[in-house]
Amino acid sequence: MAVVFKRTNGLKDIPTHYCPGCTHGIIHRLVGEVLEELDVLGKTIGVAPVGCSVLAYDYFNCDMHEAAHGRAPAVATGIKRVDPDNIVFTYQGDGDLASIGAAEIIHAAHRGEKITTIFVNNAIYGMTGGQMAPTTLIGQKATTAPYGRDKEHSGMPLKVSEMLATISGAVFVERVAVNTPANIRKAKKAIKKAFEVQMEGKGFGIVEILSTCPTNWGLAPTEALKWLEENMIPYYPLGNFRTPEEAK
Amino acid sequence: MAKILMKGNEAIAAAAIKGGCKFFFGYPITPQNELPEYMARELHKAGGCFVQAESEVAAINMVYGAAGSGARVMTSSSSPGIALKQEGISYIAGAELPCVIVNISRGGPGLGGIQPAQSDYFQNTRGGGNGDYRLIVYAPATLQEAVDLTMEAFDVADYYRNPVVISGDGMIGQMMEPIEFKELPKREIPPKDWATTGTKGKRKPNIINSLALDPAELEKHNIRLKEKYDLIEKNEVRYEMYNIENAELVIVSYGTTSRIVKNAIAALKQEGINVGLIRPITLWPFPMKAFDEIPKTVKALLSVEMSMGQMIDDVKIANKGRYPVHFYGRSGGMIPTPDGIAQKVKEILGGVK
Numbered sequence: 143m144a145v146v147f148k149r150t151n152g153l154k155d156i157p158t159h160y161c162p163g164c165t166h167g168i169i170h171r172l173v174g175e176v177l178e179e180l181d182v183l184g185k186t187i188g189v190a191p192v193g194c195s196v197l198a199y200d201y202f203n204c205d206m207h208e209a210a211h212g213r214a215p216a217v218a219t220g221i222k223r224v225d226p227d228n229i230v231f232t233y234q235g236d237g238d239l240a241s242i243g244a245a246e247i248i249h250a251a252h253r254g255e256k257i258t259t260i261f262v263n264n265a266i267y268g269m270t271g272g273q274m275a276p277t278t279l280i281g282q283k284a285t286t287a288p289y290g291r292d293k294e295h296s297g298m299p300l301k302v303s304e305m306l307a308t309i310s311g312a313v314f315v316e317r318v319a320v321n322t323p324a325n326i327r328k329a330k331k332a333i334k335k336a337f338e339v340q341m342e343g344k345g346f347g348i349v350e351i352l353s354t355c356p357t358n359w360g361l362a363p364t365e366a367l368k369w370l371e372e373n374m375i376p377y378y379p380l381g382n383f384r385t386p387e388e389a390k
Numbered sequence: 391m392a393k394i395l396m397k398g399n400e401a402i403a404a405a406a407i408k409g410g411c412k413f414f415f416g417y418p419i420t421p422q423n424e425l426p427e428y429m430a431r432e433l434h435k436a437g438g439c440f441v442q443a444e445s446e447v448a449a450i451n452m453v454y455g456a457a458g459s460g461a462r463v464m465t466s467s468s469s470p471g472i473a474l475k476q477e478g479i480s481y482i483a484g485a486e487l488p489c490v491i492v493n494i495s496r497g498g499p500g501l502g503g504i505q506p507a508q509s510d511y512f513q514n515t516r517g518g519g520n521g522d523y524r525l526i527v528y529a530p531a532t533l534q535e536a537v538d539l540t541m542e543a544f545d546v547a548d549y550y551r552n553p554v555v556i557s558g559d560g561m562i563g564q565m566m567e568p569i570e571f572k573e574l575p576k577r578e579i580p581p582k583d584w585a586t587t588g589t590k591g592k593r594k595p596n597i598i599n600s601l602a603l604d605p606a607e608l609e610k611h612n613i614r615l616k617e618k619y620d621l622i623e624k625n626e627v628r629y630e631m632y633n634i635e636n637a638e639l640v641i642v643s644y645g646t647t648s649r650i651v652k653n654a655i656a657a658l659k660q661e662g663i664n665v666g667l668i669r670p671i672t673l674w675p676f677p678m679k680a681f682d683e684i685p686k687t688v689k690a691l692l693s694v695e696m697s698m699g700q701m702i703d704d705v706k707i708a709n710k711g712r713y714p715v716h717f718y719g720r721s722g723g724m725i726p727t728p729d730g731i732a733q734k735v736k737e738i739l740g741g742v743k
Contacts, residue, residue: 228587245448
């Protein structure tokens, strides 16, 4: 019988710790598949963040380096500068990247650091128990925004892709979502393109992936996917913000 | 090789390159700027790479990444900048990675000043980062010693897989002295088979990490680290004993301050007062055993520092209650004078002879 689906060699054969319905598992698989298809697992070093995906270093089937909260792009800079032929990626959530690590991501992009960032945006702090993130939507409830995020009090949700697309060193910026099979396929295509841009030595690439947090949003997994579509995508439009051709 | 005249910051940078340093990540802060500037000029010629980071926080994390990839890597800063690096230093120590950190210290607390001070003794030897960890801390008193220790620091860091701090002050950084780059004995370094260099399909993935969610596992890690630190305390203590024989009083002093102390000792000798010096070269591990060699002629100890007395605790521990321990210090960038030190010695010994 023909094999139509199998585990990617890009991930280790061990169960993950993610909550039921969380889309980290899908995103891990997409990254693993891309690294395997590009045949770069043997020369890839991933940098895991702090937050829900802190244990990502246990899951990817390549060398991994754990970083402090927000510092993954700086750690990745050190790794990439030691051996520019290696493929280096960071895997970061929105608390990690858009809040405490805002300086590191902006300046890694600004230097045109030849790394790839997988940015998982679920509009909330997951690991610490559902606090407000810079990406939390207006009106969205979080444990530290119990009445819903208020613009006057906390500002508007940060649009990371739009912001990074203004930086000349960021040569590939795309926002995708993993809420439907069609969008998952588009997400994989974007991830692959981001790694190819790195392999071609063109500059910094980031894929922002809209993701769900059923546990902290207080929704069933299928309702969470619907909430993403109805609430996140209108504010965080999907699409490409920057290609190497535009960056020239 | 002939001696050459160099400024301290540049001499340390040159020594680092000779010691095999290939990567430098830093952020400007006075009074150590000539060091990254030298690296920016020279490191690429040695096949390495200099990157000016966006902050001290980013710089130490670039060090963390490069060290994890098996490279010989250094960063330098001054007091408030080192404070910002403490998070990364804790991670590097936790993940047991080798690197060299230069602290050309200045007065504090806070933004402080830009003049020399030794008020980072706690920061260097106790660490401002979280958790049970230790750093090997060298405190050179001359530029020659700074050069020798910096060259060796990379070997020591690799040998123990531990960060090494070169603790100088603004005087070490800014003064000029003749130096010589000598060939130093090399240590046998175990292969860096733990580094994240890419599996090349030939081995299982390596993970550089300092997270251990299982408390039993973390305790095991801490016990193993402690065993390493015990070994460092046994093998790596360095100090200088100066004019100890027949001394009436022993001064404990390190770095540039110890040079001023030596002038005070010479002046006191002219007046018939015999004073010795214990000069810790390693601030951690602190040279406890040097205090066992103090002769019975000694009446008291005096800790002389460019701080408000941060080393005095270690002096008291090392003294084991044998002699009264006194303190003389200047701070904020004020430099102790030989006269000031001599006066304090005379006060302790019971008036002007």
